[in-house]
Amino acid sequence: MRIETVWVGRGGQGIVTATYIIANASIIDGFHAIANPEFGAERRGAPVKAFLTISKEPIEDQEPVKTPHVAVVFDDKLLGAMQFVIDAVKPGGYVILNTGKSPQDAAALVGRDDVNIVVIDAIAIARKHLKLDVPNGPLAGAFSKVMGFPSLQSIREAFETQLGKAVEENFAAVKEAYEVAAVIPAKKVDASAKPKGIISTTSAFLTGPYEVVGWREVNKAGAVFPGSSFPYATGGWRIDKPVIDHSKCIMCRKCWLYCPDDAIIEAWVEREGPRGRKFRMKMIDFDYQYCKGCGVCAEVCPTGAIQMVREI
Amino acid sequence: MSAQLIREKEKIIKQKRIALTGNHAVALAVKMARAEVIAAYPITPQTPVVEKLAEYVNNGELDAEYIPVEAEHSAMSAVIGASAMGARTFTETSSQGLGHMYENLPIAVGMRLPIIMGMAVRTYSAPINVWGDYSDVMSMRELGWIIYITQNAQEAFDTIIQAYRVAEDSRVHLPAVVAYDGFWTSHVLQPLDVPEDEEEVIRFAPITRSWVKLDLDNPAQLGAVGTPEWYWEIRWQAVEALRGSTKVIEEVDNEFGRRFGRRYGLVSPYMLDDAEIAIVTYGSVYGLVKKAVNKLRSEGVRAGALRLRVIRPWPGDLIAKYLGNVDKIMVIDRTINHGGPLYGPMATEIATTVQRPVYNVLATIGMRAIDSDMIYEAAMKVYRGLWAPGVPYTVGLRGGYE
Numbered sequence: 001m002r003i004e005t006v007w008v009g010r011g012g013q014g015i016v017t018a019t020y021i022i023a024n025a026s027i028i029d030g031f032h033a034i035a036n037p038e039f040g041a042e043r044r045g046a047p048v049k050a051f052l053t054i055s056k057e058p059i060e061d062q063e064p065v066k067t068p069h070v071a072v073v074f075d076d077k078l079l080g081a082m083q084f085v086i087d088a089v090k091p092g093g094y095v096i097l098n099t100g101k102s103p104q105d106a107a108a109l110v111g112r113d114d115v116n117i118v119v120i121d122a123i124a125i126a127r128k129h130l131k132l133d134v135p136n137g138p139l140a141g142a143f144s145k146v147m148g149f150p151s152l153q154s155i156r157e158a159f160e161t162q163l164g165k166a167v168e169e170n171f172a173a174v175k176e177a178y179e180v181a182a183v184i185p186a187k188k189v190d191a192s193a194k195p196k197g198i199i200s201t202t203s204a205f206l207t208g209p210y211e212v213v214g215w216r217e218v219n220k221a222g223a224v225f226p227g228s229s230f231p232y233a234t235g236g237w238r239i240d241k242p243v244i245d246h247s248k249c250i251m252c253r254k255c256w257l258y259c260p261d262d263a264i265i266e267a268w269v270e271r272e273g274p275r276g277r278k279f280r281m282k283m284i285d286f287d288y289q290y291c292k293g294c295g296v297c298a299e300v301c302p303t304g305a306i307q308m309v310r311e312i
Numbered sequence: 313m314s315a316q317l318i319r320e321k322e323k324i325i326k327q328k329r330i331a332l333t334g335n336h337a338v339a340l341a342v343k344m345a346r347a348e349v350i351a352a353y354p355i356t357p358q359t360p361v362v363e364k365l366a367e368y369v370n371n372g373e374l375d376a377e378y379i380p381v382e383a384e385h386s387a388m389s390a391v392i393g394a395s396a397m398g399a400r401t402f403t404e405t406s407s408q409g410l411g412h413m414y415e416n417l418p419i420a421v422g423m424r425l426p427i428i429m430g431m432a433v434r435t436y437s438a439p440i441n442v443w444g445d446y447s448d449v450m451s452m453r454e455l456g457w458i459i460y461i462t463q464n465a466q467e468a469f470d471t472i473i474q475a476y477r478v479a480e481d482s483r484v485h486l487p488a489v490v491a492y493d494g495f496w497t498s499h500v501l502q503p504l505d506v507p508e509d510e511e512e513v514i515r516f517a518p519i520t521r522s523w524v525k526l527d528l529d530n531p532a533q534l535g536a537v538g539t540p541e542w543y544w545e546i547r548w549q550a551v552e553a554l555r556g557s558t559k560v561i562e563e564v565d566n567e568f569g570r571r572f573g574r575r576y577g578l579v580s581p582y583m584l585d586d587a588e589i590a591i592v593t594y595g596s597v598y599g600l601v602k603k604a605v606n607k608l609r610s611e612g613v614r615a616g617a618l619r620l621r622v623i624r625p626w627p628g629d630l631i632a633k634y635l636g637n638v639d640k641i642m643v644i645d646r647t648i649n650h651g652g653p654l655y656g657p658m659a660t661e662i663a664t665t666v667q668r669p670v671y672n673v674l675a676t677i678g679m680r681a682i683d684s685d686m687i688y689e690a691a692m693k694v695y696r697g698l699w700a701p702g703v704p705y706t707v708g709l710r711g712g713y714e
Contacts, residue, residue: 020501024331027503033331035501060464060599062496064681161331215711222439 002055003147004065006199007139008082009074009098010237012044014136017162018072019052021140024158025150026054034059045237045292047078049085054149066198070147072096072139074122076312077236079109087197089115092189096142096181098122098135100310103182113187118146120181123239123312129173130166133239137170141177152178234261238293240308242286248305249284255297255306256284263291324573325512327505334497337465337504338404338430338490339364341472343374344506344513347402347428351379351390355409356442357494358432362404384409388416395425396534398525400476403427406494407434410448420487421456421550423535426479426523427487428472429457432498433595435647435678443679444494446595446647450657456550458488458557459624461594466504468492470574477517477564484557485523486550493596495679507572516571558625578627580619581634583609587616589695590635591687592662593644594620597676601644604687613695620658628665635666642671642694644687644707655704669701675708682708 009015016037023035037050051065071089076099096118099106103119110117120142122135159167256264267285298306339361354362368374381387384405391401420427435445462468475488538546569575582602591601598619608615645656654660659672671694675682690707693699706712
């Protein structure tokens, strides 16, 4: 037996810790495991990928995982950019997805009927038990349920070793996820079929497919053009998005003052006055391209006009 | 894992299986070996070692002086000073950090101080690449340090303990570095066996304080001027000590095997008895190489593999013994020697040792991943005569000869 898994999510969601927890718990249960994160200088929100291989035999070869048995996805907005991970899952394998959507909608997002899809609202569970947006504990619980290992008791011990804090809270989240994870079985499995794609071994970041050019075509000295972060839309990192109720907004601009990402904008809108006269006025809006959903605007709004709404 | 399990009559000490990353395994070994002075500056990918050791000292689990220096130059200076006072010392670095402490590296050798340094290997900038390859450790080969290259967390743990015993042996008195793959070992959580009774480690490697050190009752001047009349003679002592340390390294490794049940050797051979093609490499990819060898064997190619574990002192006799009768030797180098005769540092040294050209393959540079199939294909090209010896080929890299 050798189970290969890949875990994708965003910096700060605890992907690496999740693989450490499951690997450690599997070792306690008598398996051999290597948790092989592929990371570098990640910042919060950037896509992160980690590998975990569990085997009954000792693992000496650290093969890159190319066609996993299980893919665990921490953010349903990554399904587009990281479709290649879903494509690479072996037929009959598992996709474990953290999403607030209904199981049917989530299955439609995954878009494969030859794999088992496990849907879990890990964010809601984590918020309930930990008051944090860290979905790794619940996803570890969902993993344990569908794979049948490692045991919950071992996961608890692993939390003690790897985290050493908030063990009870994390374990409560794991247990709840273990109980509520919804499994949509694969409709048709052709076990002899090959996965549609493989996970490339050449990229460390996997922010998406990129054009491979030869060494002669790479910019000399690795110069990057344009030297700007403008093209990098950071809005994809959001879990919640701010929504404004203009009837409550008094245009005090406190949200603009406090927004750390300059994502509050004043947009000109055309309005019709009481006697049919058209005039232009300013209104608060959000630049969802760069809004990371931190919630500071909702926090500082004196009239409660801004609400945070779940997006994944 | 890679260790050759031995069945000896002597009782192997009781151990428990835990799970740790390579970095934390090294920190645990240093704690069990009871380092007395630790000075290190955190640099990716070695940071968790420094953090863990600081935690041990802070929690009172390790009675050591922890010096949070402002940079690596000071880290090496501090451990040189502490070691010259007779303390068991530890530092750890990677990449540019090693570059920053470079000035002090030969001083530790000349003063014959048994400093142990860990190294989660990483490539050099630019462009900035925080990931693993062997550029850093390969750049300190000329200085006189003992250099170990380990394969996994278990071996890194075991080797730190062995290194203290070797370095402090009165026949050696040299600093030693224990290198392991940046990220592929340093950040990979793996199972490993550690002694249940921590005291076993200090029993195996007691602090000897036998080296030349400062002593108030017997004042001396260390690191003094060595005029042209004396410099070479003093340096030659260090050269001879390094050459002679081969024996000590083997002795210590054997005794470690008897007590702990794991032994690694200066080199690890795999299926070399009747091999017509041998794949030579170092570090964590050895597991993939062994898998590629199995595949080659299953197709009737008599393949074998050799892992270099100790590269300074260079175990030339052993390498010549294992590779002397092999037709084709393919060396997978994991860093490049810019403009060198073969481009790969180990390929150059193996070619010199066996006194004929070898097939030089460069891979995993800047931590570009490879798998066993890619190694298998490269070996097949060498086996079928499609590649020529003495030319740098690459696996999994765009650029270079393929």
